[in-house]
Amino acid sequence: MSTAPTETTRRIGSRGRDYGYSNARIRGMRSRLLKQAFFDDLMTAPDIGAVIHKIMDTEYGPDLEDRILHGRTATQVDEALKDNMVRTFAKVMSVSNDEARRLLTTLLGRWDLFNIKTIIRGKHMSFPDEVIIDSLITVGQLTQVDAEELAKQESVKSVVDTLATWGLPFAVPLREVLPDYNENADLSVLELALDRYYYEWAVRRLKGRRANNRLARTFLSIQVDTLNLLTCLRLLSSDLPPEDVLRFFLPGGDRVTEELFASLSAMSDVDEVFQRLKRTPFGSILEQVAITYIEKGSISVFERALEDYLFRKAFATSKGDPLGIGISISYLWAKANEVTNMRIVVKGIAVGMPVERMREELIVV
Amino acid sequence: MIKNKLAKVVFGSTFLTAVMVPAMAMAAESGTSVADLDPAVGVAKYAAAGASMCIAAMSAAYAQSRIGAAGAGTLAERPEAGTTLIVLMALPEVIVLLGFVIAFMIQA
Numbered sequence: 001m002s003t004a005p006t007e008t009t010r011r012i013g014s015r016g017r018d019y020g021y022s023n024a025r026i027r028g029m030r031s032r033l034l035k036q037a038f039f040d041d042l043m044t045a046p047d048i049g050a051v052i053h054k055i056m057d058t059e060y061g062p063d064l065e066d067r068i069l070h071g072r073t074a075t076q077v078d079e080a081l082k083d084n085m086v087r088t089f090a091k092v093m094s095v096s097n098d099e100a101r102r103l104l105t106t107l108l109g110r111w112d113l114f115n116i117k118t119i120i121r122g123k124h125m126s127f128p129d130e131v132i133i134d135s136l137i138t139v140g141q142l143t144q145v146d147a148e149e150l151a152k153q154e155s156v157k158s159v160v161d162t163l164a165t166w167g168l169p170f171a172v173p174l175r176e177v178l179p180d181y182n183e184n185a186d187l188s189v190l191e192l193a194l195d196r197y198y199y200e201w202a203v204r205r206l207k208g209r210r211a212n213n214r215l216a217r218t219f220l221s222i223q224v225d226t227l228n229l230l231t232c233l234r235l236l237s238s239d240l241p242p243e244d245v246l247r248f249f250l251p252g253g254d255r256v257t258e259e260l261f262a263s264l265s266a267m268s269d270v271d272e273v274f275q276r277l278k279r280t281p282f283g284s285i286l287e288q289v290a291i292t293y294i295e296k297g298s299i300s301v302f303e304r305a306l307e308d309y310l311f312r313k314a315f316a317t318s319k320g321d322p323l324g325i326g327i328s329i330s331y332l333w334a335k336a337n338e339v340t341n342m343r344i345v346v347k348g349i350a351v352g353m354p355v356e357r358m359r360e361e362l363i364v365v
Numbered sequence: 366m367i368k369n370k371l372a373k374v375v376f377g378s379t380f381l382t383a384v385m386v387p388a389m390a391m392a393a394e395s396g397t398s399v400a401d402l403d404p405a406v407g408v409a410k411y412a413a414a415g416a417s418m419c420i421a422a423m424s425a426a427y428a429q430s431r432i433g434a435a436g437a438g439t440l441a442e443r444p445e446a447g448t449t450l451i452v453l454m455a456l457p458e459v460i461v462l463l464g465f466v467i468a469f470m471i472q473a
Binding site: 018020021022023024025027028029031032095 | 431434435436437438439441442443
């Protein structure tokens with residue numbers, strides 16, 4: 001398969017592999033990312049009105065202006081933040097050259113995956129269409145109109161049928177496992193099929209000996225490794241037989257191999273996992289949050305630590321070739337991180353969350 | 366790949382022109398007056414001077430095209446960096462000046 005899973009339109013942009021123009025623009029955009037001091041200031045805002053006032057002077061101002069016409073609420077600010085993120089990602093894609101666009105489309109396919117999974121989950125749980133639409137972030141190839149149309153379908157089957165009608169490749173794995181889902185109403189069957197399909201496709205698409213392909217592939221493999229590791233931690237107390245455990249393994253990782261995945265999942269507790277992973281980059285990450293895990297007893301602590309690790313790796317991609325894909329990857333992930341942090345602060349202020357708690361929730365600044 | 370090859374060819378040609386051709390021309394005329402020169406040597410000197418100027422100018426153009434593309438990107442996002450960009454755009458002109466000096470030395 002040579003096209004993106006949800007590629008529906010052809011975009012116009014520069015050709016070839018010249019990163020001079022696009023990387024200069026992206027560096028310029030990166031210089032406008034918000035600093036730690038801004039977040040410190042924003043968190044001390046007394047109410048949502050003050051938040052709107054502070055945000056109005058930033059890059060988010062124009063998006064916020066459009067949204068607050070519908071009301072000066074936290075929901076509208078949240079929508080404005082998402083609008084800005086969608087617009088920024090589209091801008092990066094529009095200034096990128098052919099090679100960068102292909103690589104970024106592949107990596108951003110995870111957002112299409114996220115959106116389709118969100119829609120399917122929403123339909124499975126019979127959530128209202130508006131709730132599903134509010135949860136979508138259409139920064140991949142799936143447009144807002146497409147995503148809303150999917151969210152308005154009546155059932156999971158209708159969503160899959162619509163994807164197939166549009167000729168989107170994500171329909172292929174879903175159609176294969178739809179009978180299983182209909183029989184058992186097990187959502188994980190659909191999600192697993194989507195995950196496997198996307199990562200297999202992405203690994204194939206990022207093959208190549210060029211430095212940019214290698215960088216994108218390495219970053220994808222880190223994503224897969226963190227996902228596999230998280231699955232292992234979740235499976236620790238599941239008592240599933242090994243053959244069932246391997247059903248959850250995602251291909252495309254580098255450090256977490258199928259054997260390691262199986263052996264980690266068979267372990268009895270988190271301590272054993274620490275010992276096994278001690279000599280890998282994940283050992284120190286998990287060890288750092290081990291005490292927090294003991295205090296809270298929640299696997300979300302590891303989820304958060306691995307997410308932080310992934311973001312740091314994404315930011316580090318810009319430290320290599322100044323005329324390579326790393327600049328774009330780093331910026332897009334930094335932007336996503338910034339929007340996530342802004343949304344946390346906005347929601348935190350709206351519900352009266354203490355500043356310290358908000359600070360803990362922020363990912364990486 | 367093509368661009369890399371082009372860059373190597375341009376760099377190699379410039380190097381040869383800048384170092385080898387003047388040396389050859391000077392070696393040819395050492396110990397002789399201008400009046401005693403073989404006409405072929407005179408033609409070679411003109412060709413060398415022309416090549417020196419031409420290749421230096423092409424190299425500068427190549428460098429400026431890369432800087433210009435990046436500069437246009439920077440200006441689109443940060444117009445305040447305009448002055449710095451003009452300086453950066455002007456830097457490759459030194460290559461042309463060097464080519465000119467070499468051409469002049471060959472001719473002299």
